[in-house]
Amino acid sequence: MTMIGEKAPEWSASAYVNGEQKTVSNKDFAGKWYVLYWYPLDFTFVCPTEIRGFQSLLEDFEDDGIGVIGASTDSFFSHEAWFKDREIFAEEITHPVLADTGHAVTRAFGVLKEDAGIAYRATVIVDDKGIIRSISVNDTGVGRSPSETLRTVQAFQAGGLCGADWKKGDTFVG
Numbered sequence: 001m002t003m004i005g006e007k008a009p010e011w012s013a014s015a016y017v018n019g020e021q022k023t024v025s026n027k028d029f030a031g032k033w034y035v036l037y038w039y040p041l042d043f044t045f046v047c048p049t050e051i052r053g054f055q056s057l058l059e060d061f062e063d064d065g066i067g068v069i070g071a072s073t074d075s076f077f078s079h080e081a082w083f084k085d086r087e088i089f090a091e092e093i094t095h096p097v098l099a100d101t102g103h104a105v106t107r108a109f110g111v112l113k114e115d116a117g118i119a120y121r122a123t124v125i126v127d128d129k130g131i132i133r134s135i136s137v138n139d140t141g142v143g144r145s146p147s148e149t150l151r152t153v154q155a156f157q158a159g160g161l162c163g164a165d166w167k168k169g170d171t172f173v174g
Helices: 047-056 058-063 076-083 104-108 146-158
Strands: 012-017 020-025 033-038 066-072 097-099 121-126 132-138
Touching: 012 076, 012 104, 033 047, 033 146, 047 058, 047 066, 047 146, 058 066, 058 146, 076 097, 121 146, 132 146
Parallel strands: 033 066, 066 097
Antiparallel strands: 012 020, 012 097, 033 121, 121 132
């Protein structure tokens, strides 16, 4: 598993990007903070709540210069079919979502549930120098809070000691 304070692994994968299949890699985010979040499977129940959550905060992430990349071990075609279901995704999914069918990216970050061939519910924050600043991994049944992910990156970017529930613009502790 990759560790906090280490250089993030090099990665590249096919992705769903605004309805198109494109290759996305860490090089696309060179010099930029980014969040890479994994979810277990398309066509499930918890996963769309997270994807919609990240999408709804995309402008806030972008305002702070933070890239957002989703990922699962499903194919581009699975992503495409699922994201076009307007009952589940009323809003277009515009951030890249990796289709890591070969598991290379998921395995490189140590978040592959090997026995099932799917990703754990994981979030990795990488800074503008390519260093991993945060790793959070849940088992598959419990979702995460995209707003907490945004708050965490903003706290790292602020550069001071940020107490519990610190929000952008708050004073530092200590």
